[in-house]
Amino acid sequence: MPATRPARRNVSADATSADTKTRILDAAEELFMIHGFEATSLRQLTAAAGVNLAAVNYHFGSKEELFQMALTRRLDPLNQERIELLDRVEREAGARAASCEKILAAMLIPALRLARDEKRGGKNFLRLLGRAYADPAPFIRHFLSAQYGDMIQRYKEAFARALPHLPRVELTFRLHFVMGALSYTLAGTDALKLFTQIGAAAERDNDEMLLQRLAPFLVAGLKAPAMAVNRRLELVSGE
Amino acid sequence: MPATRPARRNVSADATSADTKTRILDAAEELFMIHGFEATSLRQLTAAAGVNLAAVNYHFGSKEELFQMALTRRLDPLNQERIELLDRVEREAGARAASCEKILAAMLIPALRLARDEKRGGKNFLRLLGRAYADPAPFIRHFLSAQYGDMIQRYKEAFARALPHLPRVELTFRLHFVMGALSYTLAGTDALKLFTQIGAAAERDNDEMLLQRLAPFLVAGLKAPAMAVNRRLELVSGE
DNA sequence: TGGCGTTTCAAACGACCGTTTGAATCGCCC
DNA sequence: GGGCGATTCAAACGGTCGTTTGAAACGCCA
Numbered sequence: 001m002p003a004t005r006p007a008r009r010n011v012s013a014d015a016t017s018a019d020t021k022t023r024i025l026d027a028a029e030e031l032f033m034i035h036g037f038e039a040t041s042l043r044q045l046t047a048a049a050g051v052n053l054a055a056v057n058y059h060f061g062s063k064e065e066l067f068q069m070a071l072t073r074r075l076d077p078l079n080q081e082r083i084e085l086l087d088r089v090e091r092e093a094g095a096r097a098a099s100c101e102k103i104l105a106a107m108l109i110p111a112l113r114l115a116r117d118e119k120r121g122g123k124n125f126l127r128l129l130g131r132a133y134a135d136p137a138p139f140i141r142h143f144l145s146a147q148y149g150d151m152i153q154r155y156k157e158a159f160a161r162a163l164p165h166l167p168r169v170e171l172t173f174r175l176h177f178v179m180g181a182l183s184y185t186l187a188g189t190d191a192l193k194l195f196t197q198i199g200a201a202a203e204r205d206n207d208e209m210l211l212q213r214l215a216p217f218l219v220a221g222l223k224a225p226a227m228a229v230n231r232r233l234e235l236v237s238g239e
Numbered sequence: 240m241p242a243t244r245p246a247r248r249n250v251s252a253d254a255t256s257a258d259t260k261t262r263i264l265d266a267a268e269e270l271f272m273i274h275g276f277e278a279t280s281l282r283q284l285t286a287a288a289g290v291n292l293a294a295v296n297y298h299f300g301s302k303e304e305l306f307q308m309a310l311t312r313r314l315d316p317l318n319q320e321r322i323e324l325l326d327r328v329e330r331e332a333g334a335r336a337a338s339c340e341k342i343l344a345a346m347l348i349p350a351l352r353l354a355r356d357e358k359r360g361g362k363n364f365l366r367l368l369g370r371a372y373a374d375p376a377p378f379i380r381h382f383l384s385a386q387y388g389d390m391i392q393r394y395k396e397a398f399a400r401a402l403p404h405l406p407r408v409e410l411t412f413r414l415h416f417v418m419g420a421l422s423y424t425l426a427g428t429d430a431l432k433l434f435t436q437i438g439a440a441a442e443r444d445n446d447e448m449l450l451q452r453l454a455p456f457l458v459a460g461l462k463a464p465a466m467a468v469n470r471r472l473e474l475v476s477g478e
Numbered sequence: 479t480g481g482c483g484t485t486t487c488a489a490a491c492g493a494c495c496g497t498t499t500g501a502a503t504c505g506c507c508c
Numbered sequence: 509g510g511g512c513g514a515t516t517c518a519a520a521c522g523g524t525c526g527t528t529t530g531a532a533a534c535g536c537c538a
Contacts, residue, residue, distance in 0.1 A: 020515080036375055038277035042496060052517055057497060059515090134373030134426065136275055173452045180423025181416040187373065213412045217460040224459030259485080281526060291487050296527060298485090479538100486533070495524070503516070508509105 021059050023049040028070040029121055033128040037067055037137060068143050071132060074114070074125045079151045081110040086154060097161035100219050107155060108211050111186070115211075123188075130187025133179070163222065170226045178218050185210055260298050262288040267309040268360055272367035276306055276374060307382050310371060313353070313364045318390045320349040325397060336400035339458050346394060347450050350425070354450075362427075369426030372418070402461065409465045417457050424449055 027049035031040045042063055046053045060066040085106035089098045115123050132140055152175070160171055266288035270279045281302055285292045299305040324345035328337045354362050371379055391414070399410055 034375065036277065038275065039376070041494075043494080052515095053496095054498080054517070055515085063496065131373070131375065134370070134423070136273065136370065137278070170452065173449070174456055177420040177424065177453060177456050180421075181419040184373070184419025184423055185416065210412070213409065214416060216463045216465075217413055217416050220463030221456040221460040224455045226455075280524075282524080291485095292526095293487070293528080294485085302526065481538085482536090484534080484536100487531085489529085489531105491526105491528070493525080493527105496522100498521070499519085501517085501519105504514080506512090506514100508511085 020049075020051050020055055023051055024056060024059065024066065025070050025073060028066055029074075029124055029128055032067060032070060033124050033131060036131060037063075037135060037140065064139050067140070071129070071143070072147070074121045075129065075147060077120070078110050078114055079148070081113075082107055082151055083154060085109060086158060090158065097164070098158060100159065100162045100222050101215070103155065103158045103162055104215055104219055104222075108182075108215055112211050126186045127188050130183045130185070133183035134187065159222065166222075166226055174222055177221065181214065181218060185214055259288075259290050259294055262290055263295060263298065263305065264309050264312060267305055268313075268363055268367055271306060271309060272363050272370060275370060276302075276376060276379065303378050306379070310368070310382070311386070313360045314368065314386060316359070317349050317353055318387070320352075321346055321390055322393060324348060325393060329397065336403070337397060339398065339401045339461055340454070342394065342397045342401055343454055343458055343461075347454055351450050365425045366427050369422040369424070372422035373426065398461065405461075405465055413461055416460065420453065420457060424453055 024046070027045050028040075031045050031048060034040075042056050043053060046055060049055075056063065056066055060069055086103065089102045089106050093099075093102070111126060114120050115126055121128075132144060135141075156171065156175060159175065160166075160168065163171060166174075263285070266284050267279075270284050270287060273279075281295050282292060285294060288294075295302065295305055299308055325342065328341045328345050332338075332341070350365060353359050354365055360367075371383060374380075395410065395414060398414065399405075399407065402410060405413075
């Protein structure tokens with residue numbers, strides 16, 4: 001009864017052809033990114049990885065656990081780097097509050113580095129992550145919330161110190177908007193094909209240029225004056 | 240050979256129990272919103288609608304066409320209202336360019352009205368729409384692009400006049416960010432459960448409060464100074 | 479009332495799904 | 509070389525999927 005997962009035996013530092021688990025994870029990263037969790041079948045996934053169909057259940061237990069492992073593999077180092085950068089930014093700010101720009105940079109720079117590093121998944125993984133944010137499956141939501149919660153809380157407190165005039169509730173909403181723009185940008189789905197006319201921008205630069213342009217947009221949004229009480233969204237006077 | 244869709248015969252203005260097509264569309268709106276397109280089966284959908292399984296293929300041809308029809312039903316009036324409001328805003332601005340705030344309001348107010356109107360789908364449909372933005376299925380992407388393209392182009396030109404100093408490429412990116420924050424906000428998935436501590440806000444007010452708070456955030460982001468050339472995203476001096 | 483196009487219905491179709499099984503194969507240690 | 513756990517493999521499991529079918533029920537008009 002293989003209720004408990006068997007332990008790896010010999011971890012050969014194989015450089016030429018990756019072992020079964022890694023091949024599965026790499027294929028999962030790409031296919032889940034392209035098609036989403038539900039629309040990706042284990043049959044096409046194992047075929048793309050060049051492994052037997054049963055290998056997923058043997059090594060990971062289930063399709064859901066494979067998905068979580070594909071996320072965790074890249075997300076844990078990414079989030080740890082984010083925490084370390086935030087620590088550093090706050091240390092260097094000393095008694096003063098770290099600036100919005102620096103805090104946001106601490107959040108985006110690790111993603112930027114990861115996007116440039118194909119060995120850590122590169123752009124593929126960032127798109128998978130952006131996709132996962134928007135996926136409604138309860139196990140995905142629950143997993144991300146457990147995996148991201150602490151980091152988000154740390155950043156929220158940092159932003160609260162950087163924006164002391166901003167009501168806490170308003171900050172919560174704005175971080176919500178920040179996550180939305182970020183995940184949508186990372187996912188790169190862009191249903192409206194807004195980018196069709198951008199043209200000559202080198203493909204290689206796109207992802208970092210995206211985050212480079214995203215940062216000032218988000219900083220300005222975060223620093224915007226809080227919505228005035230009783231000042232409704234209005235089209236023309238008297239509406 | 241029922242290759243062509245049969246025509247409706249007697250459109251009874253039924254108020255008590257909606258006809259089959261409407262019941263299917265209502266159930267589709269809710270279930271696609273909750274579970275997404277792939278994860279929603281026609282069997283649970285027709286069961287929820289109280290109609291026969293074959294009714295979907297009879298009335299709509301396929302699951303994909305049903306999805307598109309569920310979107311179109313609400314989206315066409317919504318977008319038309321957006322175009323009309325933009326026309327009005329630009330007419331009132333006269334020779335001058337309409338302000339960013341007004342243009343954005345013309346975009347958000349119809350969504351706000353729809354969120355308040357349960358007869359037109361209310362919050363459910365807005366979440367379905369936000370979800371559809373993030374869905375990678377090619378037929379959804381293609382459909383939204385065809386359905387939204389013209390309206391987005393109109394708004395893009397309006398924003399370009401309101402922000403004449405902003406390079407066109409920068410505006411394209413920023414509208415991308417705007418769409419991201421908007422769709423993520425509408426979808427309301429919020430994998431990180433940022434809202435858990437908001438507390439006492441009345442449930443009924445949430446959706447309009449969301450858009451009320453989103454507007455100043457987005458306006459500030461749109462008005463932010465363009466990213467300086469060679470000014471990289473940086474953490475500390477010299478990084 | 480009979481006929482006919484529209485709609486509903488139960489049933490089945492073939493295909494694919496995630497998962498399990500049990501035997502075959504591999505790689506190491508005694 | 510034999511033994512044994514780890515891994516791979518082909519095959520099948522039960523189930524669900526979207527779609528199709530052909531007959532039954534319905535609603536109108538002649």
